[in-house]
Amino acid sequence: MHLPLKKFSLLLFLVTLGFYSKAQTVTGLGTYLTPQEAKKLYTDTIVRHTPFRPYVLNNSDSLLLAKDSSVHKTWLGRKTFDEHLLQVVNPEYKIYLDFLPDFQIGSDLKNNRTTWVNTRGFMLGGSIGKNFSFYTSFYENQGVFPVYVDNYTRGINVLPGQGEVRNYGDHGLDYSYSQGRISYTPSKYFNFDLGYDKNFIGDGYRSLLLSDAAAPYPYVKITATIWKLRYMMMWAQMIDRESPKLDYQNGYRKKWGAFHYLDWNISKKVSVGLFENIIWMDADSLGKRGFDWSYLNPLLFFRPVEFANGSPDKALVGLTAKYKMLPKFTWYGQFALNEFTASEFFSGDGYWANKWGTQIGFRSFDIFGIPNLHFQGEANIVRPYTYTARIPIVEGVAVPNNGKPTNNYVHFSQPLAHLWGANFEEFLGIVNYTWRRFDVRGQFTYGYYGRDPEGLNYGKNILKPYDTRVSDYGNYIGQGITSHLYYGDIKIAYVLNPKYNLRFETGLTYRNEKNDASPSNTTIVSVGLRSSFRNLYYDF
Known part of the structure; x- marks a missing residue:
């Protein structure tokens, strides 16, 4: 039994009218966190479920909610430094409107x-x-980007994390995109969230x-909090470009994603989480499958359901710890x-189907006893x-699909996890x-990967598709065109x-990619007036 695509799409489209819950996230603007907000989350004496972004707050979590304050007496001073451009404050409701400029100019010196x-x-x-x-929020944009960003973007016709160009x-490139949320928190136990966002x-x-590396997408999300547990259920519709x-009226093919994540604060110091996802195709050569x-x-545990359905859908499972x-x-x-x-996992022979990734990191605040000096x-x-x-198969025959899979972990031609895709090692530090x-921010990244x-x-x-892999065995990180990436960025x-x-x-x-095929080296300087709560990633 399937939900008609047009009805479900219409329901999700309504969220682009733009609704969001201040009681749901630290910043009020999706996945973006300021250093001060991150410090509050990780150093507060209250044990918090930090892996969720946007962060779900209970009504009692006033510590993390932005405070209204004005230090300037004139209207121009308040609007420039303290307040929203337009705001209406009433005991029953609050409304605000802001203009978000991002005007930058710079130079790609090497090119x-x-x-x-x-x-x-x-x-x-x-x-x-x-x-x-x-x-x-809505953004209309034009820009000329550094050569390496321009080459990547024109290769998929999408600017990373944003829109089609x-x-x-x-x-230059011209592009636009929008984000929005509706959020309802009836009690400290539940939050309901509809959005077109990340x-x-x-x-x-x-x-x-x-991750938030890909473009926004429509979704429905329910978050439940009880005892030391927080559980998230989300259903989303993705784009397969x-x-x-299928035809002009239906545009790009769609696919669906279902996500579960359970976070357990075992103690004041230790937390663990369980994650699972299923991606399935919306349509194939025989017609629409739907929701x-x-x-x-x-x-x-989607996997038993998937197996019982005889489904070819793609599963991803994971663990988190803190x-x-x-x-x-x-x-x-x-x-x-x-x-x-299982028989190949510990053999060390590079079997192609042992597909996994791991992350380890730390956050340190007020390092060397200096207030507001943080390192990650x-x-x-x-x-x-x-x-x-793999390439879709219907009745034993590969479906003509430009040689591309549809149920990979991708939305709008961009990875739903790490922006680099796979076959890499990355080490980074952020101060x-x-x-x-x-506000000063510095980042250095070293990457080792195979193009x-x-x-x-x-x-x-x-x-x-993995059907086109070079070999079944002997697959190791860095295979292909072995490349080394050195990336440094500082913003004041x-x-x-x-x-x-x-x-x-x-x-x-500063970006330097070293390999034997197409090395590149560039230095970029820029200056501008910016207003942004977006995480935009150009460190690839």
Whole structure:
């Protein structure tokens, strides 16, 4: 039994009207966390379920809710430095509206290219009573990007984490996208969330389970909190841009995702979590499959349901863990398992179907006793072919599909987990320092991975089906065109208005990719006026 696609799509489309719950997340704006908010989450004496982003708050969690304060007396001073552009405050409801500029200009020095971004966005949100709130934002953009970002974007015709692009001038791109949420928290036990947005599971900078690296998508989510447990159930609709369109009216093919995540605070220091996901195709050459009611199962363990249905759907399971070793020092980790063969898992012979990834990292706050000086270190390792799927097969025959799978762990041509796909090792460090309204952020990343030569599949590009793998055995991280990436980025900003993160910002980025096929080296300087609660990743 299947839910008609048009009715379900219409239901989810309504959320683009933009609703969001202030009682649901720290920042009020999705997966973005400021350093101060992260510090509150991880150093507070209250034991919190930190792997959820947007973070689900109970009504009593006032510590993490933004406070209204004004230090300027004039209207212009308040609007520039303290308040929303327009706001209506009433005992029964609050409404705010902000203009979100992102005006940047810079230079890709090694490639002699002037870079710029011209973004005009708006944000509308508010709350009604204590339990219901709303949020929406829309961005219209044009820009010229560094060569490595431009090449990646034109390869998939999508700017990472944002939208489909069109040509603009000689080297420019034109694109737009929107986000929105409806959230209702009737009690401290439940939160109901409908949105067209992103979600993130984990304590790290990256997530190997579900990240915010891809474009927004429509979803329905229920979060339940009881005792020391928090349980999330989510159903989402994804876009498969690699398959041929069904027809002009239906546009790109769709696929569905069902997600479960259970987080258990065992003690004040230790937390563990269980994650599972199923991705299934919406349509094949024989017609539409639609929403599979079997995956409305609200309990953990999809795999038995999938097996009972004789289903070819793609499963991903995972574990998370967190250990608060010191009041201001926390270890965290993840393990993602896409597929494995028990007899081959510990053999060390590089069997292709042992597809897994692991993460370990830490967060440290007020290091060296310096207030608001924070450091985060993280390592991510993902084996070749992880997150990939096979070419669809119907009645024993491969479905013509441009040689691409449809139920891989991908949305809108972008990975749903780590932006790098698979077949890599990554080590990164991030330092943040805040003094009054000055904010400094530095990041250094070293990556080791194997790129795919023309016409071959060594397991990094998860858009490719694993049917086209080079070999069954001898698959190790770095196979293919062995590459080393050195990435450094520093940004210095003065925050004009924390209400909508309006800031003057200047930055310096260094990127050096070394390999024997197509090495690249670039240095980028930029300056601009920005207002953003978005996590946009260009460190690839």
